[in-house]
Amino acid sequence: MILLTHNMLASPMKEASKQLHLKIECEEKVEKEQEYNADFLNRMIERIDWNSFCAAAQSLDVGNGLPESKEQVDSSNEEQMKKIHHALMEVDVVKGSLVCTETGRKFPIAAGIPNMLLNQDEL
Amino acid sequence: MEGLVPASGAFDADKFEDEHVHGVYDAIARHFSHTRYKPWPRVASFLQSLEDGALVADVGCGNGKYLQVNPKVLMMGSDRSRGLVECCQGMGHDVCLADNLMLPYRSDSFDAAISIAVIHHLSTEERRAAAVREILRILKRGGQALIYNWAMEQQGRRKGFTQQDNFIPWQLQDKFAGGTGQLVMVYNRYYHLFVEGESEKLMELAGGNEIVDSFYDHENWCVVIRKL
Numbered sequence: 592m593i594l595l596t597h598n599m600l601a602s603p604m605k606e607a608s609k610q611l612h613l614k615i616e617c618e619e620k621v622e623k624e625q626e627y628n629a630d631f632l633n634r635m636i637e638r639i640d641w642n643s644f645c646a647a648a649q650s651l652d653v654g655n656g657l658p659e660s661k662e663q664v665d666s667s668n669e670e671q672m673k674k675i676h677h678a679l680m681e682v683d684v685v686k687g688s689l690v691c692t693e694t695g696r697k698f699p700i701a702a703g704i705p706n707m708l709l710n711q712d713e714l
Numbered sequence: 715m716e717g718l719v720p721a722s723g724a725f726d727a728d729k730f731e732d733e734h735v736h737g738v739y740d741a742i743a744r745h746f747s748h749t750r751y752k753p754w755p756r757v758a759s760f761l762q763s764l765e766d767g768a769l770v771a772d773v774g775c776g777n778g779k780y781l782q783v784n785p786k787v788l789m790m791g792s793d794r795s796r797g798l799v800e801c802c803q804g805m806g807h808d809v810c811l812a813d814n815l816m817l818p819y820r821s822d823s824f825d826a827a828i829s830i831a832v833i834h835h836l837s838t839e840e841r842r843a844a845a846v847r848e849i850l851r852i853l854k855r856g857g858q859a860l861i862y863n864w865a866m867e868q869q870g871r872r873k874g875f876t877q878q879d880n881f882i883p884w885q886l887q888d889k890f891a892g893g894t895g896q897l898v899m900v901y902n903r904y905y906h907l908f909v910e911g912e913s914e915k916l917m918e919l920a921g922g923n924e925i926v927d928s929f930y931d932h933e934n935w936c937v938v939i940r941k942l
Contacts, residue, residue, distance in 0.1 A: 592808060595808075596810070600818050600819060602818065631786065635767065637767070638767065702800070703803055704799055704800070704803055704809065705810040706811045707812040707818035708812065714815075
């Protein structure tokens, strides 16, 4: 799971607000190169929740050098854009958990795939 | 197969679908994926018609054949079958394991969604409507969803259905399950086949949407809806 995906996820628990982001508990991450596409990246920056992205990037130790707010993103600064690209698209959490901050329910990530299924008694 | 899904009385839909849908897809995933590689043109053109940078959910993405049709949009794939999401992961797509009835996405956030041959695997009308409502939940107002379901009236290889609730056999060549290639195992998948007009009725039952288009394609009844 990359952070771009994480930014769109919310807890599927019925008690949850379906708005808040999940907390990442990372046990293992890998870095994988993704093609840099400035146009696509700009469009993704427009749509992500920046605070959530930065907090998630910090928790994975890839938050250094990221602008503190979306307004500070300078799309002509290629060095800064490549840092954003790296944190958003190239760091893959392959093992760990996603934690619903409203209920404490943990959703395991194994082989890079978050398991967001609920148990019978949670339906 | 009379009374596959009882009209009333005790029926555990979760357990039934686990056994006759999710369990089957896990078992046949590799072989199934091998046969599902070509995107249907009308689904592809729906995806290509979206604005660059659009956020799109592929709910029940199967082996992920629609995840790379339009590289200018962000596709979020999910499926209920672990075997199938592993096929997507193998092709480099970031996907998650999730249930159509409880999607792990933020509300009012997607520009579009596709549901291709998925809702027909749910065994009651109320669950099929709930699946549509959950897709509508994640869409932004004005966001569109393209929904395909297998038709009862199909005239191709599998023509001649006489009832809507059916087990459709999948002949699994055992070479896809680590065997020698000599044996064929049969798995029965549950389908609720849609009749003409049923998609429109289901969208009305789900509520909160209007129909933009409806048509017949590749033996499926299809609708495009817009979230109100």
